[in-house]
Amino acid sequence: MELPEVEVMRRDLEKDVVGRKVKEAEVRPSRNSMRVIRRHAKRKDFTSRLEGTKVTRAERKGKYLLLHLDSGDVWVVHFGMSGQFVRGTKRNVLPPHTHIVVTFQQGGDLRYVDPRTFGESFVTSADELGKVKELAHIAIDPLEDTFTWPAFGELMARRASKLKPLLMDQTFISGLGNIYSDEVLFAAGLRHDRMSDSLSSQEVRRLYRAVQETVQDAIRYRGTTLEDEAYVDLFGKPGEYQNELKVYGRKGLPCRRCRTPIETVKISNRNSYFCPQCQS
């Protein structure tokens, strides 16, 4: 799950979970459920900090979701690649790989489901939030006002790195993963292996626009639901941005702009998709 999916989830939670009070919290008995709450030594260390609290706000930092509680604590969630929240009721059976179930006083529950358990979930005090390393080092967010093109250009010039890994580096810019970094590079007409400090100011501007537009479009389409990953929103509905993808997952298929077959390269063990004609 990348920035657009987390942002769609944040908005759903804002509408449907903020304001609710937690009656009961449960971490399921499986070993992988413990893996999900790995920062806590015991299940009770996690559940006791949720029970009796009210969710006051849903915030997003990069790919992290922060649910603020009226106790002053913050429930932090990172979805990894297969994690998701699903709303349910007592009558619905729990889907496989459900690790956390939070039941609300007003009825209904919220489940954290994660087959591959690359995601994680923990509760911390607002004061200690700054000590969470991954959050403390998180970079500029494409949806923040501070994300301007002069600021972006300066950041780019300060680094000497290939564009693809740089866009995925959460300490450089937060929220982009493998799918959206490929889409951004295509939209900017730039190759994955261009060096960040070699870009003309016009190219930097194109890349900046591409980041903003790609992320905003993907949110408008409520995220990307691939066949194998099956991301769905809080209410179980898939996104529609997969139909808009220009390069990701389209190996060998004609480029939507020039009809040249889309190519792939392995970059740090991940597939990158690009059009050899449109990107340079």
Add this chain to the structure above:
DNA sequence: GTTTAACCCTGCACGC
């Protein structure tokens, strides 16, 4: 500072 590879995990597609 940057890059590479390995690791964590499950489900699925594939070949035999």
Add this chain to the structure above:
DNA sequence: TGCGTGCAGGGTTAAA
């Protein structure tokens, strides 16, 4: 049918 293998992916970490 059923097994083994490889791949997918976010992020961290250690090593190059």
